[in-house]
Amino acid sequence: MNVVAALIERDGQVLICQRKSGRHAHKWEFPGGKIEPGENPEDALARELREELALEARIGEELYRTEFRYGQGPRIHLKFFRVREFTGEPVNLQFERIEWAARDALPGYDFLEGDVEFVRSLADHRL
Numbered sequence: 001m002n003v004v005a006a007l008i009e010r011d012g013q014v015l016i017c018q019r020k021s022g023r024h025a026h027k028w029e030f031p032g033g034k035i036e037p038g039e040n041p042e043d044a045l046a047r048e049l050r051e052e053l054a055l056e057a058r059i060g061e062e063l064y065r066t067e068f069r070y071g072q073g074p075r076i077h078l079k080f081f082r083v084r085e086f087t088g089e090p091v092n093l094q095f096e097r098i099e100w101a102a103r104d105a106l107p108g109y110d111f112l113e114g115d116v117e118f119v120r121s122l123a124d125h126r127l
Helices: 041-053 103-108 113-123
Strands: 002-010 013-018 032-034 056-058 062-069 075-083 085-087 097-102
Touching: 002 041, 013 103, 032 041, 041 056, 041 075, 062 113, 075 113, 097 103, 103 113
Parallel strands: 002 075
Antiparallel strands: 002 013, 002 032, 013 097, 056 085, 062 075
């Protein structure tokens, strides 16, 4: 399964999102989602940001990629992209909460396991 996520940056902070109840309930993540058949990663991420946050975003460079598997589920190929340019203010359309957070504070949130190494890289200012 191919998945994309956005590192949305503004004023030295990044936007993080908390899942609602259900699978991985209340875990924090970066906005994004699955790539649909026929989509390229950047188009998929732009679509997901419209659906989840009502943002029109310019997708920047790929920052990080990883593979992860939750239990016996499918192997997830996850790509993170930088987003510095967007119009509008993020509107929470799908999450329990959304929050702007400083990079240094990210390790204090309970992120999805597949995001943890990326979070460490951000907090250590390696990305």
